[in-house]
Amino acid sequence: xxxxxxxxxxxxxxxxxxxxxxxxxxxxxxxxxxxxxxxxxxxxxxxxxxxxxxxxxxxxxxxxxxxxxxxxxxxxxxxxxxxxxxxxxxxxxxxxxxxxxxxxxxxxxxxxxxxxxxxxxxxxxxxxxxxxxxxxxxxxxxxxxxxxxxxxxxxxxxxxxxxxxxxxxxxxxxxxxxxxxxxxxxxxxxxxxxxxxxxxxxxxxxxxxxxxxxxxxxxxxxxxxxxxxxxxxxxxxxxxxxxxxxxxxxxxxxxxxxxxxxxxxxxxxxxxxxxxxxxxxxxxxxxxxxxxxxxxxxxxxxxxxxxxxxx
Numbered sequence: 001x002x003x004x005x006x007x008x009x010x011x012x013x014x015x016x017x018x019x020x021x022x023x024x025x026x027x028x029x030x031x032x033x034x035x036x037x038x039x040x041x042x043x044x045x046x047x048x049x050x051x052x053x054x055x056x057x058x059x060x061x062x063x064x065x066x067x068x069x070x071x072x073x074x075x076x077x078x079x080x081x082x083x084x085x086x087x088x089x090x091x092x093x094x095x096x097x098x099x100x101x102x103x104x105x106x107x108x109x110x111x112x113x114x115x116x117x118x119x120x121x122x123x124x125x126x127x128x129x130x131x132x133x134x135x136x137x138x139x140x141x142x143x144x145x146x147x148x149x150x151x152x153x154x155x156x157x158x159x160x161x162x163x164x165x166x167x168x169x170x171x172x173x174x175x176x177x178x179x180x181x182x183x184x185x186x187x188x189x190x191x192x193x194x195x196x197x198x199x200x201x202x203x204x205x206x207x208x209x210x211x212x213x214x215x216x217x218x219x220x221x222x223x224x225x226x227x228x229x230x231x232x233x234x235x236x237x238x239x240x241x242x243x244x245x246x247x248x249x250x251x252x253x254x255x256x257x258x259x260x261x262x263x264x265x266x267x268x269x270x271x272x273x274x275x276x277x278x279x280x281x282x283x284x285x286x287x288x289x290x291x292x293x294x295x296x297x298x299x300x301x302x303x304x305x306x307x308x309x310x311x
Contacts, residue, residue: 006055
């Protein structure tokens with residue numbers, strides 16, 4: 001199975017101590033976000049966890065102790081975007097995150113690390129040409145430290161507009177111009193671009209829409225085939241393996257205006273106060289009304305990949 005840590009919050013940046021405690025204890029508990037008294041228990045052992053997937057804007061808090069995860073295979077997505085603190089108030093400066101990215105790559109290898117340049121949105125301060133210029137600079141800085149980049153355009157969910165009412169959709173023409181330029185830059189710096197739930201018409205030789213955390217991406221990183229059980233995907237246009245997430249909504253400390261996982265800053269502050277690094281739950285403690293269910297876990301690995309599949 002694939003254990004996902006990053007669709008609901010940023011565990012490496014905000015809750016690294018808690019995560020390492022969970023590894024030490026060998027299990028983690030996760031509340032169902034829609035039915036909070038339903039709690040799932042995941043065993044944290046490499047025999048049943050084929051890969052742990054992290055998604056973060058700041059890997060630094062976990063870097064010094066990464067050896068504690070040496071028994072597990074990992075894949076990391078690190079988001080580096082060119083926005084200021086008025087958009088991402090608590091995210092470290094991009095040049096620092098690029099340095100952390102390089103340190104992470106040196107520890108786990110470039111095949112298990114992906115740069116995320118998303119979401120892309122347009123404002124007077126962040127026009128199309130600005131994105132192209134910044135993407136080029138970042139791609140040059142990250143050259144040799146990763147082989148892939150995830151790009152997506154801002155989705156204007158109602159809860160996103162509530163916090164970021166100055167945002168607007170990126171037009172089809174703007175998307176075409178951005179991806180055409182990004183594609184040329186990616187060729188120069190040997191990057192494969194994965195579009196995240198975007199128009200298939202944007203596909204090019206080095207730009208696909210097959211998913212950023214798809215079975216194929218993770219198989220290449222693992223070096224073996226995965227026998228993934230047939231399940232309904234989170235979104236019909238997305239083949240990513242997004243299940244088994246141990247995070248929680250309204251808990252991330254970055255405060256990004258465009259975030260879909262945080263929609264109320266007061267709830268975020270309340271949840272952060274309820275966090276206990278020693279608890280098996282990310283937020284709070286178990287109550288007498290909670291029903292704990294053991295997750296069905298087994299390895300999906302099915303032998304080594306053929307050499308040519310890794311090319």
